[in-house]
Amino acid sequence: MEFSQWLVASRSCVEAALREALSERCPIVSSGAGRRGDSILREAMAYAVLNGGKRVRALLAIAAGEAVGANASWCAQVGAAIECVHAFSLVHDDMPCMDDDALRRGQPTVHVTYGEAQALLVGDALQTIGFELVADLDAPSDRVVRLVRSMARATGLKGMAGGQAVDIEAVGQTMGQTDLESMHALKTGALILSAVEMGAICGDPPAFEMTALERFARCIGLAFQVADDILDVSADAATLGKTPGKDAAANKPTFVALLGLTGAQDYARGLHQEALDALTPLGERASRLGDLARMLVQRSH
């Protein structure tokens, strides 16, 4: 199968899992005079998630699963769970008290469309549904527990939330490359690492394969952020689907600010190569991960 066909097929599995999570699990309960708030919340959750996202994290979970021979439907559900957690972080990140962004993937953000109170609940409930999707997996319990642990570590204080907290306090501060990398390892790297790890847990591989996959995930997580910083200065809003130049305007530290545009591009290429090298022990089965790495580093949006 061509990579482009694999992308279409894999995304379609993830979208199906997400649609089921947000409809089957969340029936519209209201009718009659006036609309009940939980019906609005359900709609707003679907608005936040089913918006044509690239599903990078879910694709990484599926490809990591393929690399270790995991059950494909478990990986798709795990991928959907991670996308819910990712979407939750975007909804809260866009709120006025955080980045105050009005545009996301070319559409008005959730708080613009549904109000801040609903946006707050949308994020909260999307995190929950992420854990629910994992807990409801039809897999051996010990593996489900490992999956929940991995996702929780990646999402909380020692992962995404911790990284966002560092980011908040870093505005206007000088940050060296080590600090910047350590912030991004938490803020975006932890969930990308967990996506790869969770796909792999579905297949329960030997330790050396897990170690190789984790090394790959760390490199690609960082490369992904460097590419993001490059896009923030080089793309326009139409291509990007969100407001460009925000980081520079907000006086946030970026890899482009630290290394220059060419330096950042070289750095991304080096990390890409290191990620590919990490996959060597897995052989041909890891080829989709290699394809994804290329797509992430060379993406234009």
Added chain:
Amino acid sequence: MEFSQWLVASRSCVEAALREALSERCPIVSSGAGRRGDSILREAMAYAVLNGGKRVRALLAIAAGEAVGANASWCAQVGAAIECVHAFSLVHDDMPCMDDDALRRGQPTVHVTYGEAQALLVGDALQTIGFELVADLDAPSDRVVRLVRSMARATGLKGMAGGQAVDIEAVGQTMGQTDLESMHALKTGALILSAVEMGAICGDPPAFEMTALERFARCIGLAFQVADDILDVSADAATLGKTPGKDAAANKPTFVALLGLTGAQDYARGLHQEALDALTPLGERASRLGDLARMLVQRSH
């Protein structure tokens, strides 16, 4: 053991589990010039949780566990997890875009002390740590999975978040008793039900005991809310530890508005009796649950 001694001992186990969750699991990582945001986040999480709360939900989990002979340390950890989820909901609820409350348990709310952005992250990360505490339980995996499922159902769209969404849209609307009860069954009832259920899952009781405990939990969850509405009109800020009269001022539907003060008091007493009746099949082992029911319905703050 006297009930008052049991309360002190049980709360002390929960506080210990919470302190461990917020220190051991979340080391302060920053030092040197300037304070890193994740260190501030950790402190703010502790501020939100270790604030002298009554730990009603954790006590219900522990007492339900005792009623079915569960491992006491599992129940304490499960209780701590539920308290983290409860605290997360309070932090987000107090934010300006929700109830905009400046006072909680007699102290400035999290967003007043740490700012809105950190408060948002505090709630997010407390939800996560709740799931992490359950996933890290040293119990059989199948039981851990059931616990995660129960907590996720109670927290998300078909539980607490859904109830809060109904509440948001209900402001200024007429609501009959059925609608009001259905809203509270989601908003506060679901987590109280889950607390009892999770304590019971730790002991894996036969179905008829689980059914009895669930009936008890539904009655006491509703009685708890009726008592809350009574306190909102009859207590002062010093006794309550939060701003009283907010619901009436916000034109929110309450049981007192629907039934009158005396009617609401009668209703709470009837629910209390129904809760005690539900415990009959469990015999003497359920006496702590009976004690807790009395405390919750008769509480003055």
